[in-house]
Amino acid sequence: MILIFTEIADGAIKKSSLEAIYYGSKVAEMMGTTATALAIGSADAAELAKAGNYGATKVLHAADAKLANPNSMAYASVLAETVKNTGAKVVVAAKSSFADAVTARAAGALKAAVVGNVTELPNLSNGFQVKVSIFTGKAFADVNVNGDVKILAIKKNVVAPVESSDSASVESISPILADNLFAAKVTETIKATGTISLPEADLVVSGGRGMKGPEHWQPLLDLADALGAATACSKPVSDLDWRPHHEHVGQTGVKVSPNLYIACGISGAIQHLAGVNSSKVLVVINKDPEAPFFKAADYGIVGDVFEVLPKLTKAVLASK
């Protein structure tokens, strides 16, 4: 059986987790078995049954009130216990820093092989081999995964899910929750609300130092708004506190792989490219025609961002 670690946010299965479920169901097909989603946290039965549309035949739901807020240690304990109880040999998760924290501890408990940034379905012709993205997207490695239990963290956009009308049965589970899993005390949570999650976003509009200052961000925000895109920024912008750190995309920030990444006033340092090079389509807007980012781009506009952005926003609104 294939078990999918399924993340819930605000009562809904995260989009990246639906992709992971679909990926897991494809692996299950290849291995002649079934896919089960493990959902932790609060969500209603109708929402959980959605996992069936993406190929899971069953959802195991741990809804203990103690699990209402994401806690990597407690979630890992639930995941490890579920793997043991179900005899799952492959665990799939959508790559995120939270999922990493969860699968890591589960791997420690299960003595499982764990591989991150998986970019394709496995090759089962000779053992169990996966292609993973390494050096922050600069290269790939074909990795043989030999552990008895294998944990795969998949990158966004690895599979293009096709929804079906199949539904999944939902079963509640009551895992053991030891007190020491809750030893850390969260004293404050600061979270941007009403914005589109950057790692989950299909469309991203990102700004660099060429935006000249935080007070000049409005044209970029307007385009993002019109597109329904998440906003991001380069490292210098986050270092200067023009934008919050969680928007920082690059080697030492968030790595994104959206369908569309629009870079505004970003020169394209190699460390920034590392965070965006697995985007499907890259658009670069920069007044410097020599900006290195153009070499990595699919579409480029040499021009003043403050003139170009409003034109784009207008065109998007006009085409709706």
Added chain:
Amino acid sequence: MKILVCISSVPDTTSKISFTDGDTKLNKAGVTYIIGPYDDYALARAVELKEQSGATITVLNVGGADAEPQIRKALAIGADDAIRVDVEPTDSFFVAEQIAAVAKEGNYDLILMGRETSDYNSGVVHGIVGEMLGIPSFSPVMQLDVNGNEASMTREIEGGKEKLTASLPLVLGCQEPIAEWKIPNMRGIMTARTKPLKVIPAAGAALTSTEKYSLPAPKGACKMIPAEEAEKLIELLKTEAKVL
């Protein structure tokens, strides 16, 4: 306080990556190796904690002898002694196993490392170590203070951050802006030469192995759109690229 800082030795982030031996090995020719950028933040914070309230810092690397310049650099920055587990760091679980074995032996209060290495970017070693030691692990930690037996931290979460407190011992995966990278001074470089560096053998076996490497397909030419006709981009994104 006893701090263990785990560092990786990785190609400089500006390196051009290529492979040799029928794409089975990384081509190390002309590649400069550095302390993993995230590990460097962890080390910098450990040195600050040592300066503030006293601590001993042991730096640990799982890797071959070619990682020793990076280990010496960590000693020059402010670590007191070093341990190298003499094996190639090919697999997250295997590396974590080595770290956990050293950590058990040394009874450290804090085990710090980067949120991920910049080669495989898996970001799981700290969590596996925490589980193996039966102590809490947190990542990515962007702020850390220690007061007696209590650590207060800020951790990045999706779309924001979270402040939390926990009792030592802890394993933490670190990222900016936890501290500023430190550059060794001349005195540090001189003393680093004589600081103890213990080399020990590895135990256990890797659960994964890389069979072959490859590079991404080269990008096609960038299609340029004149700024005065910027709106055409939206049309192209719809009809040609089909992403809108």
